[in-house]
Amino acid sequence: MLQSHIHQAPYEFFYLRRISMISGNRGNRRENVAVGKTASQSSYVDTSISANNAVDDNTTQLSCILTATNQSYTWWEVDLGEQYFIHEVVIHFRTGWTWRRNGIQVYTSISPQQSNNGQPCGEQISGNMDGSGIPDVPTRTCNVMGRYVTLYQATYNRGTCGDYNCDGTTAMDFCEVLVMACTPNVKYGANCDMNCIQRKCASSSASCDVQTGNCGNGGCRPGYQGLDCTQACASGVKYGSNCIKPCDDRHCAPSGSYRSTCPAATGKCYWGCDPGWKEDDCTQACESGVKYGSNCMKSCDARHCAPSGSDKSTCPAATGKCEWGCTPGWKGDDCTQGTNLLSG
Known part of the structure; x- marks a missing residue:
């Protein structure tokens, strides 16, 4: 039976x-x-x-x-x-x-x-x-x-x-x-041998595509790239979220003969920026006519530039140099140093 x-x-x-x-x-x-x-x-x-x-x-x-x-x-x-x-x-x-x-x-x-x-x-x-x-x-x-x-x-x-x-x-x-x-949102890949938790997604709540581990529209944490955000940026070449920023585009100030390294996450310039540039990675130019100098710390309005007729001097982002010299009592390329002259 x-x-x-x-x-x-x-x-x-x-x-x-x-x-x-x-x-x-x-x-x-x-x-x-x-x-x-x-x-x-x-x-x-x-x-x-x-x-x-x-x-x-x-x-x-x-x-x-x-x-x-x-x-x-x-x-x-x-x-x-x-x-x-x-x-x-x-x-x-x-x-x-x-x-x-x-x-x-x-x-x-x-x-x-x-x-x-x-x-x-x-x-x-x-x-x-x-x-x-x-x-x-x-x-x-x-x-x-x-x-x-x-x-x-x-x-x-x-x-x-x-x-x-x-x-x-x-x-x-x-x-x-x-x-x-x-198992959804736990493993992914052709052999389910990749852990979703080991991805470096920008959002901690990012979904985990079971085939690719794709982090979705949020992208990767700074310093990582790829669909599943597990590939680190190439050292000294790229940095930032999804590794889209070139290290060579920074304007880092040197320290003697040394140039700043390029951290994969931030691209931070350790010794500050070349004159005319600011932010940690020294990629943002000073606002034209407003700030100048290293890390854009100096104010164009604080200069004492001599006019040329009715024209005021421009404010170069790197130096702030006054094109036609300084008003009486001031010196330096950017006319910010007092001369301490005694009046009459």
């Missing part, structure tokens, strides 16, 4: 940790997000055999599913509960009933019970009608966002069991379906 071939073994005895067996280090790679989720199927050969048997984390031959025979098509589906970036689907077939493998197609979808209208994951599982040439544990690559994973079968199969023919029709039976995916 069928029940002697398929039954649900005691969970405590057959519970297996397939995540670690399939994925290597669980903390660094893909996770089977189907375990314990709700499954359904189009038909049952026996309603006591639950569709959830295929997501109970038990890959032995003692906890499997079986759809009804003599149907025009059959399907099995698991609801992951939320959308994931699904990398691949791994199927553990029953090893003694190979003629129920040929023709199965794996689909993903955002809406439930899409039958064969979802997004196909790779090619159809195909081989001979008796299932020869089809592995016991095939894998299909998806690389798509989805909430539902569906296995669909509409191929009429027949196999040979000893001295009599075994009619597989469109029935499916398998023991476990693993849906390998990245």
Whole structure:
């Protein structure tokens, strides 16, 4: 009888940790997000055999599913509960009933019970009608966002069991379906081996694209670049948010024969700016006619320039030099030094 071939073994005895067996280090790679989720199927050969048997984390031959025979098509589906970036689907077939493998197609979808209208994951599982040439544990690559994973079968199969023919029709039976995916906002990348928390996004609340780790419109913290903001600026070449500012565009004052380094985050000039420039990275020119000198600390209005007719001297940002000299009692290129002359 069928029940002697398929039954649900005691969970405590057959519970297996397939995540670690399939994925290597669980903390660094893909996770089977189907375990314990709700499954359904189009038909049952026996309603006591639950569709959830295929997501109970038990890959032995003692906890499997079986759809009804003599149907025009059959399907099995698991609801992951939320959308994931699904990398691949791994199927553990029953090893003694190979003629129920040929023709199965794996689909993903955002809406439930899409039958064969979802997004196909790779090619159809195909081989001979008796299932020869089809592995016991095939894998299909998806690389798509989805909430539902569906296995669909509409191929009429027949196999040979000893001295009599075994009619597989469109029935499916398998023991476990693993849906390998990245956990949203925790891991990302082709192998789910990148940690969202290790990105250097400008916003601490930035979303984490499961494929690229993209930080979104907020961009990167100063000193980092790339979609996922994990690449540091090239030392001494670029700096700032997304590394878009060239170090050579700064106007740093030297200290003797030494030029300031270029910190990747700020580009700060450690010994101040050349005359006529200001801000930490010395890239902002003094406001014309208002300030001048190193770090734009001197006021043009504080000079005592001699006029030329009705014209007042301009105020060069670097020096503040008075073009026509100084008014009586003042000296220096910028006419800010008193001469201390005694009057009459």
